[in-house]
Amino acid sequence: MPCALCGDIIPTEVPRCPACGAWARRRDFRAIGMAVFMLLGFNAFVALGCGLSLVRLEDPLRIATHDTYDPAATGRALAPYTDVFVVCAVLAGITGLLYLAWLWRAHRQSAGPHRYRRAWVLFGWVTPVVNLWLPPRVVYDVWTGSRRMRPAERHSVALVVTAWWALVLFGVGLARVFSGGSVHTLAEARFYVHVGVAAAACQALAAALCMATVFHITRLQLEAS
Template identity: 55%
Template sequence: MPCGLCGDIIPLEVVRCPACGAWSRRRDFRALGIGLFMLLGFNAFLAMGSSVSLLRLASELDGTSSLSYDPGSVSTTLAGYRDVFVVSLCLAVVTGVLFLAWLWQAHGQTLDKVRGHRLWTVGAWFVPLANLWLPPRLVLEVWLASGRYPLPRRHGVSVVVMAWWSNLLAAVGLAQLFPSMHAATLADARFAVQIGTAGAATLGLAATLAMAVVFHVTLLQLRVPPARPAQG
């Protein structure tokens, strides 16, 4: 591929341009994909850990009677989990920014042409209503355009992308609902823990499925040289 700095041809097996020493863009993309993959893994680890911990709390509440229930203690415990959700949200924002940078670059170097302008890889996430269905469609098209799949495998890719998006939307909704839950009664506390467990579990699943998306698209694009110039 041509060097973005001097225009000399960079062999795929080298990291820097032989003429000027500039880093290869494909190597930059590989580093971006690895960094995003690891950050998504940390998101999944944190979310799944919270889910397991909340399941233990739910088990303790199941063995508690209304007479022995202490709302103050449970409220304090749930407040700690709310803080964990805030941390997870901040981490998700950082991960999302990195994901958009990765998707932007992946869109510009697919094997086949992707429908829609490259700007939609960022803009689709911020357009009301359209951001409910455009992002997974773009991710799916970038994945499919990065390799040539037979029809059965295309359906499998679609299932993975839709499962990722469904879990992500569910996680966002449950994470917003959980902070408003209270623990005045035992029934309220059990319901709050169930909401928190579901929110953490869906967030963990979404992060895990996103890891699969990033891994496969990055691997496909590193194996196959781009057949067209990057879209502006």
């Protein structure tokens, strides 16, 4: 397997790279981080494609009138997008499992100090109500604990993490509104198309910001180890 730092081949039974001396755990941690990063990128592209496709439906609805509007045809055109959001949710769940494995490792390797115990890396996502506000705090805790930072850097980290989590919540909520909507009238159809575009945009931006957290935390911990 290639070394994450120098690229030299490391035999599986050897704990350190013979060329640069890097520990295999650094190689494994970077591999997990890269896998999460790529999956998040795929999530972002799927959501972005869904949003751009929905934007193309706005033009026919904008020029339609109450006399020419066909609810049945519009319903058939929008139905696949509900399935796409379901697929996005399943894909996000799969990505989330690998993300938790990466975050568990990152929490253990970060120097700290930590405001939350390591168990909250997992329980923070599955505990009702708590999972609405604790996950970004844990990510912030791990990120700022990976290296000593100036106050300005901490504020930047907090801004990225807060924006990421807000977009996650908005994206999930808007997707549920879109999936439960009706298009009996032209106004309803226009509204729910806009909701779908907003949901896709939020999900794409959330995935992109999450990619930033994975990239920077992985980089900081590899430099510190």
